[in-house]
Amino acid sequence: MPAATAAVVAVLGVVWYVVWSSAGAGPAAVAYLFMPAGMLVALAGLRSMRRTTPLHPVAGRFWRTLEIACWLLTAGYAILAGAAFRSSPDLPFMPIPSVVLAGAGMLLAMAAVARVPLGVTGRQERGKQGLDRTIAFLGCATVLWHFGLAPMIDAPEPWSPPVLAIVLLAFLFATGGITKVSYIGQGPVDRAAVRLVACSGLVAAVVAVAAVAGGANGPVQAQALCLPLVPVLVALASRRQRAAAGARVRQGNIMLPYLAMLATDIAVAHVLFGSSPRSETRIVVIASLLVTGLVTVRQFLAFRENTALLRRQREDEARLRHEATHDPLTGLANRSLFRRRLDETLAGEEAMVLLVDLDDFTTVNDSLGHDAGDELLVAFAGVLAEAAGPDGEPARLGGDEFAILVADPARGEAVATRVMAATDGPVGASRLLVHVSAGLASAPAGTAASDLLRAADTAMHVAKERGKNNWVRYASGMERAAQQHARLGGELRRGLDEGEFRVVYQPLVGLGDGRIVGVEALVRWQHPERGLVSPAEFIPAAERTGLIVPLGRFVLRETCRQAAAWISEFGPEALAKVAPNVSVRQLHDPDFVGDVKAALADAGLGAERLVLELTESAVLRGAQVLRVLHELHDMGVRLALDDFGTGESSLSLLRAFPAAIVKLDKSFVDGIELGEPGTAEADARQAVARAVVQLAGALGLDTVAEGIENQEQADRLHALGYTVGQGYHLGRPVSPAEISARFAAEAGLRARAPAAA
Ligand code: C2E
Ligand code: MG
Ligand code: MG
Numbered sequence: 001m002p003a004a005t006a007a008v009v010a011v012l013g014v015v016w017y018v019v020w021s022s023a024g025a026g027p028a029a030v031a032y033l034f035m036p037a038g039m040l041v042a043l044a045g046l047r048s049m050r051r052t053t054p055l056h057p058v059a060g061r062f063w064r065t066l067e068i069a070c071w072l073l074t075a076g077y078a079i080l081a082g083a084a085f086r087s088s089p090d091l092p093f094m095p096i097p098s099v100v101l102a103g104a105g106m107l108l109a110m111a112a113v114a115r116v117p118l119g120v121t122g123r124q125e126r127g128k129q130g131l132d133r134t135i136a137f138l139g140c141a142t143v144l145w146h147f148g149l150a151p152m153i154d155a156p157e158p159w160s161p162p163v164l165a166i167v168l169l170a171f172l173f174a175t176g177g178i179t180k181v182s183y184i185g186q187g188p189v190d191r192a193a194v195r196l197v198a199c200s201g202l203v204a205a206v207v208a209v210a211a212v213a214g215g216a217n218g219p220v221q222a223q224a225l226c227l228p229l230v231p232v233l234v235a236l237a238s239r240r241q242r243a244a245a246g247a248r249v250r251q252g253n254i255m256l257p258y259l260a261m262l263a264t265d266i267a268v269a270h271v272l273f274g275s276s277p278r279s280e281t282r283i284v285v286i287a288s289l290l291v292t293g294l295v296t297v298r299q300f301l302a303f304r305e306n307t308a309l310l311r312r313q314r315e316d317e318a319r320l321r322h323e324a325t326h327d328p329l330t331g332l333a334n335r336s337l338f339r340r341r342l343d344e345t346l347a348g349e350e351a352m353v354l355l356v357d358l359d360d361f362t363t364v365n366d367s368l369g370h371d372a373g374d375e376l377l378v379a380f381a382g383v384l385a386e387a388a389g390p391d392g393e394p395a396r397l398g399g400d401e402f403a404i405l406v407a408d409p410a411r412g413e414a415v416a417t418r419v420m421a422a423t424d425g426p427v428g429a430s431r432l433l434v435h436v437s438a439g440l441a442s443a444p445a446g447t448a449a450s451d452l453l454r455a456a457d458t459a460m461h462v463a464k465e466r467g468k469n470n471w472v473r474y475a476s477g478m479e480r481a482a483q484q485h486a487r488l489g490g491e492l493r494r495g496l497d498e499g500e501f502r503v504v505y506q507p508l509v510g511l512g513d514g515r516i517v518g519v520e521a522l523v524r525w526q527h528p529e530r531g532l533v534s535p536a537e538f539i540p541a542a543e544r545t546g547l548i549v550p551l552g553r554f555v556l557r558e559t560c561r562q563a564a565a566w567i568s569e570f571g572p573e574a575l576a577k578v579a580p581n582v583s584v585r586q587l588h589d590p591d592f593v594g595d596v597k598a599a600l601a602d603a604g605l606g607a608e609r610l611v612l613e614l615t616e617s618a619v620l621r622g623a624q625v626l627r628v629l630h631e632l633h634d635m636g637v638r639l640a641l642d643d644f645g646t647g648e649s650s651l652s653l654l655r656a657f658p659a660a661i662v663k664l665d666k667s668f669v670d671g672i673e674l675g676e677p678g679t680a681e682a683d684a685r686q687a688v689a690r691a692v693v694q695l696a697g698a699l700g701l702d703t704v705a706e707g708i709e710n711q712e713q714a715d716r717l718h719a720l721g722y723t724v725g726q727g728y729h730l731g732r733p734v735s736p737a738e739i740s741a742r743f744a745a746e747a748g749l750r751a752r753a754p755a756a757a
Contacts, residue, residue, distance in 0.1 A: 002045025003235035009038040010228035017224040021217070028091065029084035031223040036081060038231030039074040042238075043067065049238040056188030062112050063241065066197065069108035070234060076102030077227075091219055099162035106169045106204075113177050113198055116189045128301060132257050135294045136179035139260020142287040144171045146267040148209050150280055170204030177201045190244035196237035200230045261295050264288040327396040329374060330381035338395035341405055342449045351449075352409040352442035354392070354416055355456035356384065359435040359468040360543075360584075361400035367588060367625060372430065379428030380436075387418040403456075409442045416440050416471040423469075437463040441474035458482045465540060489541045491527075496550060500526050503558050505739045507731035508579070508704060511718040515746060518577035520613065520726060521559040522733045523551065543585050552586045553595050560603035560610065562736050567605075570743045579611040579640060587614075587625045596637065607636035611661060615642045616653055626656065633658035640704070645688055654699060662696050664689055664722070666707025673712035686720060693721040 013034035020026060046067050055063065076098045083092040118129065149171060152159050159167075177198030181191070207226040211218040268288045271281040325337035333341070345351040358364075358380065365373035377400065384394045384402055391411045392404040404419075406412045416438055426433050439459025443452040459474035465485040466472065495501060505519035525533040542548040563578040586592055600607055612632065629639060640661035641653070645668055654662075668688040675682030689705070696703045705717045708727030717725060731742070 002041050002048075003232065003239050005041045006038045006045075006228075006231040006235040009034055009041060010232050013224040013228040017221065020220075020224075027085070027088040028220050029081065029088045031220045032077070032081035032084040032092075034224055035227040035230065036074050036078045038228045039070060039077070039234075042231035042235040043070050043074065045235045046070065046238045049242045053242050055241075058117060058188040059190075059241065062116055062189045062194075063238070065108055065112035065115075066234070069105045069112060072101050072105030072108065073230075076100075076105060093160060094162050094166070096162065099166060102166055103169055106166070106173055106201075109197065109201075110169075110173045110176060113173075113180055113194060116180070116194055118180075128298075131294060131298050131301070133179045135257040135291055135298065136260040137175055138287055138291045138294070139257075139263045140175040140178060141171070142267050142284060142291070143263045144175060144205055145287075146270065146276075146280070146284055148205055150276075150283075154277070154280075167204075167207075170201060170207070173201035174198070174205045175201075190241045193237040193240040193244070196233045196240060200233040203227070203229045203233065257295055257298060261291055264291045327381075330378050330396050332381050332385070332402070333393060333395040335395065335397045338393075338397065338403060338405065339449060341393065342452070345405065346443065346445060346447055346449055346452070349445050350409050350442060351445075351447075351452060352406040352412045352440070353452055353456045354404040354406060354412065354419065354438055354440050354471075355397075355453070355460045356402040356404070356419060356436050356438045357460055357464070358400035359437055359464070363584060363588070364432070364434075368432075372432070375428055375430060376432050376434055379432070380423075380434055383422045383427050384419060387422040388415060389418075391415050406442075412440050412442065413473070416473075420469075420471055435469040437461075437468050438471035439463055439474060440471060461485065464544075465537070468540065485541065488538060489545045489547075492538060492542055492545060492547045492551070495525055495527065496547065496554070500528070501551065501554060502526060502735075503555055503562070503580075504733040504735060505562075505578075506726060506733040507739070507742065508577070508724050508726050509730040511705075511714055511723055511725045514730075516575070516731075516739075516742060517724055518575060518579060518611070519563075519739060520733075521555060521562075521578060521580040523555050523581075524733075539583070543583055546585070548583045548585050549589050552580075552583060553599075555580050556582075556595065557599045557602070560599040560605045563609060564603040564605045566736075566740065566743060567609075569740070570747050574743050574747065575609070577609050577611045577638070578605075579613050581613045581615075581642065584614070584625070587628050593628060593631050593635075596632065597635070608638070611638045611640050613640045613642040613663070616644075616646070630658055643706075645692060651695070654695075654701075659701060661702045661704060662692060663704045663706050663726075664692050666727075668692070669705055669707045669709075669713055669717065669727070672716050673710065686716065689717060689722075690720050697721065 013031070016030060016034075020028070020030070046063065050060070050063050050067070079095055079098040079101065080092065083095050083098065086092070118126075149164075149168060152164060152167065178201075181195045181198045203226055207222040210226055211222040264284070264287055267284045270276070271284045276284075325334060326332065327334045342351060342353065358376070361373065361376075364376055377396075381394070381396060381402070384404070388394045388404045391408065392406040392415055394402060394404050396402050404415060406415055419436065419438060423434050423436050437460055439456045439462070441452055441455035441459055443455070455474040455478075458478045459472045461482045462478055462485075463470050463472040465482070472478075502524055503521050504524050505521055507516045508518040508520060509515065510517050523535055523539075525535075525538055527533050539548070542551050559578050559580045563575060566575050589595075596610070596612075599605075600610060633639065638660035639658060640663055641657070641659050642663050643665040644662040646665045653659075672685050672689060675685055693703055703722050703724065705713075705722045705725045706727065708714050708717065708725045708729050710729050713727075714725055714729065
């Protein structure tokens with residue numbers, strides 16, 4: 001409503017001017033009434049808007065300041081109107097209070113617009129905008145100066161300094177306002193409203209031009225035709241702010257610097273072809289040069305920014321490409337890149353693949369945690385890349401499965417051997433032991449990649465079935481063997497349910513007197529079709545399927561029961577210990593300690609007679625496993641380290657691990673009897689056996705020498721300090737009945753011995 005009323009006032013101004021100028025009716029002073037009258041209407045609208053619209057604090061400040069500015073302007077022009085009626089019929093000089101009030105109003109309006117936030121963040125962005133605005137300001141200022149202010153100053157009838165000052169302020173307001181509002185994004189103060197306010201500055205500039213161009217009637221035209229537009233704009237602006245809701249964010253005007261340059265060009269053309277004084281020409285040309293220079297700087301900055309953007313985009317693209325084809329954890333090529341390379345190779349020539357799988361990786365993950373698992377994978381990826389060297393490209397196909405695309409098929413075996421050798425020692429910062437099983441396969445050009453991968457996979461599984469930690473080259477027909485092994489896993493369950501497993505016992509014999517001091521319990525599978533299956537064949541499958549837990553429980557219970565039976569038959573001296581084997585997987589079973597307790601209690605066997613044989617492995621160090629081992633130790637159960645000396649960390653393991661017995665591995669017994677006693681060769685062959693017995697002595701551990709196959713070996717080991725031995729020479733693994741017979745014979749010897757004495 002106020003906007004419409006203000007517009008009516010402005011139209012009345014036009015009507016009055018037409019009537020007045022054509023009929024010469026009434027005093028010219030009436031022209032001075034329209035602006036203050038319209039302004040009062042606009043002020044009423046502004047005030048009501050401020051009262052009824054919820055405003056952001058920044059917007060509130062803007063409109064408050066603007067309202068004060070409008071009051072000052074109204075007062076200034078009301079005083080001017082009074083002066084006009086007093087001096088009628090002459091046109092008035094602007095009284096000083098009027099100049100001061102109007103000037104203050106304009107300054108305040110300028111301040112209000114200047115304080116509207118631009119909504120930009122970042123130093124660089126602000127700097128760029130500062131430059132843009134300087135360019136735009138210079139361009140606008142040049143035009144307004146050249147076409148507006150300069151003619152007023154050079155006019156034949158010079159304008160009074162107060163009026164010039166007001167016009168100058170109006171110009172500044174127009175220029176500053178326009179350049180500023182072009183950059184205001186959508187913020188708390190409505191952008192269109194600010195533009196309307198800034199436009200009122202432009203009206204003031206037009207007023208000046210109109211006043212100059214209108215000759216004698218110029219001031220009247222300006223007062224009646226142009227100035228009443230200012231209240232209309234203010235009223236429209238406050239209406240905009242009231243309606244502003246859900247405004248969308250828009251970018252500032254990026255064309256302004258170019259428009260500014262164009263504007264100075266117009267001024268330059270005008271001085272070039274017009275008749276401006278020399279000094280004016282100079283000013284315009286200098287301003288134009290400045291604007292051109294600044295635009296050049298702006299262009300250069302934009303160019304630099306674009307180059308940086310382009311570079312960043314290229315880097316992003318490269319990174320994305322790398323991420324799509326590489327494994328994020330290890331940085332190796334991923335499955336899809338590997339497949340692509342393999343397809344490319346097979347399209348033209350023979351290809352060879354080495355498939356590598358970590359042994360027992362799930363156990364590492366379960367016992368040491370996923371971080372350790374990840375660390376192991378990363379460390380292994382490094383080992384693999386190094387082992388592959390220039391002969392092949394490593395990739396991680398997923399999980400714990402890796403592959404190498406071997407460049408020259410003739411080098412395949414060398415690569416496989418290097419990979420196996422590289423995992424001999426501990427890897428990574430945590431010095432973890434990692435063993436791998438690998439399958440090597442090649443195929444002529446034209447073979448489907450999936451066929452080649454399947455062959456390598458078969459070979460890898462055969463390697464696993466053959467006891468892991470080795471590699472196998474694919475041969476035709478291997479699938480059948482692999483299938484058989486897969487079937488083995490399924491059959492284990494059935495065998496367990498059908499009671500096809502039984503336990504045999506191998507004597508542990510005193511090397512001095514040849515008497516049995518204990519027995520090791522070894523499981524056997526009496527398969528209905530295949531006959532006796534070796535544990536070397538089915539224990540890995542049982543571990544993989546988890547069936548080792550119920551199987552181990554069966555062996556443990558059966559062993560304890562049998563031991564108790566022997567003791568009750570032959571007396572407590574007949575048998576000092578029974579030693580079943582325990583797989584690491586069983587130690588992860590939460591019921592394991594309970595099972596041991598129950599087996600001992602149900603059989604009525606003392607815990608001190610039970611020895612659990614454990615094979616060293618990467619996972620024996622897990623915190624949970626160590627806790628279980630200490631619990632067993634505290635119960636009085638003894639722990640033996642089986643196959644001692646074959647693992648990498650045997651020695652350090654002894655400290656963390658509450659072991660009571662070490663069993664020297666058969667590989668250090670083999671050939672120990674060769675070489676003349678005292679010679680360097682004999683010394684070398686005995687070196688490990690001697691070191692282990694000395695170490696065990698120092699740590700207070702008992703020893704057992706495994707795999708003794710002849711008397712010479714037994715003698716040498718005895719001489720080295722071993723008191724207990726095990727091996728085919730001292731007694732093969734046999735049924736309980738045969739062990740009973742040996743006990744009976746020994747008991748007979750014992751019974752006869754005192755009689756003979
Ligand atoms: P191990 O615990 O080191 O057992 C010794 C292995 O060496 C036995 O093979 C035994 O028959 C064999 N052996 C003993 N003396 C000699 C010898 O003088 N010469 C030769 N060449 N061999 C000898 P077996 O019974 O085939 O067991 C193989 C492995 O299977 C065992 O090695 C053990 O690690 C594992 N195993 C056997 N029974 C069980 C079981 O109940 N549970 C678990 N978890 N593992 C078992
Ligand atoms: Mg054993
Ligand atoms: Mg052994």
